[in-house]
Amino acid sequence: KQEVTQIPAALSVPEGENLVLNCSFTDSAIYNLQWFRQDPGKGLTSLLLIQSSQREQTSGRLNASLDKSSGRSTLYIAASQPGDSATYLCAVKDTGRRALTFGSGTRLQVQP
Amino acid sequence: KAGVTQTPRYLIKTRGQQVTLSCSPISGHRSVSWYQQTPGQGLQFLFEYFSETQRNKGNFPGRFSGRQFSNSRSEMNVSTLELGDSALYLCASSPELREHDEQFFGPGTRLTVL
Numbered sequence: 001k002q003e004v005t006q007i008p009a010a011l012s013v014p015e016g017e018n019l020v021l022n023c024s025f026t027d028s029a030i031y032n033l034q035w036f037r038q039d040p041g042k043g044l045t046s047l048l049l050i051q052s053s054q055r056e057q058t059s060g061r062l063n064a065s066l067d068k069s070s071g072r073s074t075l076y077i078a079a080s081q082p083g084d085s086a087t088y089l090c091a092v093k094d095t096g097r098r099a100l101t102f103g104s105g106t107r108l109q110v111q112p
Numbered sequence: 113k114a115g116v117t118q119t120p121r122y123l124i125k126t127r128g129q130q131v132t133l134s135c136s137p138i139s140g141h142r143s144v145s146w147y148q149q150t151p152g153q154g155l156q157f158l159f160e161y162f163s164e165t166q167r168n169k170g171n172f173p174g175r176f177s178g179r180q181f182s183n184s185r186s187e188m189n190v191s192t193l194e195l196g197d198s199a200l201y202l203c204a205s206s207p208e209l210r211e212h213d214e215q216f217f218g219p220g221t222r223l224t225v226l
Contacts, residue, residue, distance in 0.1 A: 031211040043116075043202055051212055085176055089155070098211060099145065100204075102155035112122035 002027045002094045005102035014065055014111050021075040021106045023090035028068050034100070035064050036089045044089065048075070051109050082111045116205050116218030124224045130191040133221045137184050137205030143167075143217065144186040146178060149200040158201075162209040190223075198225045199217065205215050 005027045013019055016060040023033070032051045048057045048064040050073070056065040063076040073090060087107045091100040117136045125131050137144050145168075146158040152214040161180035178188040184205075190197055200220045206213035 001171070025152045032214075034214065036217070041200075041222070043219040044204075046214060046216060053183075091155075093211065095211070097157075098166075099157040099160060099170065100155075100215060101157075104154050 002092060002097060002101040004090060004092060004101050004103035005043050006077050006088075006090060008106060009104065010107040010109075012109045012111065015080060015082060017080050017110075018076070018078050019108070021090075021108070023073040023075070023086050023103055025073075025092045025094075025101075027070045027096070029095045030068065031093045031095060031098075033048050033064075033066055033073050033090060034094045035052070035062075035073075036085045036091065038089060038105070040087075041094055047088075077108075078107075082110050082112045084108060085110050116203055116216055118201075118203050118218040120221060121219065122222045122224075123137050125193050125226065126226050127192050127193055127195060130189060131193060131223060132187055132189045133201055133203075133223070134188045135188075135203030135205075135218060137186070137203075138212075138216055141205035141207050142184050143205045143206045143209050144180060144184065145206075146186070147202045147204065148172075148199070149220070150204070155202070156196075157214060158188065159207075167209060189197050193225045195225050196225065199223060 035047040051068040061078040087105040091102045145160040160168040180186045204215040
């Protein structure tokens with residue numbers, strides 16, 4: 001059974017800092033991994049999708065990497081801003097279950 | 113292009129009642145998935161529909177059911193509501209039933225069971 005873990009559970013940083021969010025998964029037989037952002041009480045916004053054959057994806061100040069063999073992904077946020085404050089979730093779609101399995105998220109607060 | 117829409121956005125029901133939630137996928141998307149989000153269990157997969165057929169199912173009791181219409185819109189139904197069914201129900205759509213497709217989520221329906 002796929003298990004996804006996100007560390008840290010919460011993070012508070014001053015504006016302008018670069019930061020890294022971590023995601024690990026137990027079953028490396030995956031189709032892809034997605035990073036999402038969730039604002040309080042809202043739905044999920046897809047940030048980056050990394051296919052199993054890819055090593056990284058970039059969108060603006062965001063960069064996500066994937067090391068499938070070790071079961072790890074990182075989300076790098078450059079020059080953080082108060083508007084980046086949200087919960088960040090990673091999810092994997094594995095070949096067995098064929099549905100997204102989510103981590104519990106990292107709650108990020110960027111202080112002005 | 114409009115995103116995934118879900119109605120209603122908020123619902124309050126009492127134990128024992130039933131509820132129906134609706135999801136309209138992104139135009140042209142044919143696959144719809146449903147997820148439940150609770151503080152204790154996080155996000156959990158309910159089921160996925162494609163071409164009006166359930167293609168995948170999570171580990172939820174039979175009180176949770178769904179369907180998909182020919183225009184790809186989907187509904188999920190929860191019967192005999194329990195307090196523990198209080199949650200944010202999220203719908204996601206993707207273009208086809210391909211394993212590598214990205215999923216796009218709607219704003220969710222907040223269900224409160226009293």
